[in-house]
Amino acid sequence: MKTITLTPAQIRGLKLAKKGDLFPREANKWTHRDASITYAKNDRFQERPQKIKFLTSATLDTLLEFGLLRSLDSDGGTQEAAHGITMAGKMWLLKNK
Template structure:
């Protein structure tokens, strides 16, 4: 059984929502991610923060086999990453 840190679990859940793309400042998030607003707040629009991962978390998840590169012909730092079947199964068993 592989144990993940809470940061790695959040990163795996973020990758499960969609592919991760490199952003400035060594961060990874969804393509064209922006600040969104809470749907349940009727009186004020509270911004929801953009969820992101750091390079180290992406590297750790890739080393464990939970993330993989989408396009091997591109440079590693510019290539999008997606969740593998092993990552999906780990999330199903450990949610």
């Protein structure tokens, strides 16, 4: 069995995909469907927004090549279709991080 070595950005992208399906955004970024700026739970006055987590198209393509993510659209429109994590991606996260 071939071991896959991922960069920290690819690991963050895989963890983001584990939390939910990824949808395209502007400027070659992918994130959750209804992602919005949130505030820290321990911040009483909600003054410090937490940024939306995203991954780039290049990272997405690399994870697709490794078979850790898959397109949820079976028709083949991979550029605009949502993407989800595969069982191989979940197993990689369990073994490595």
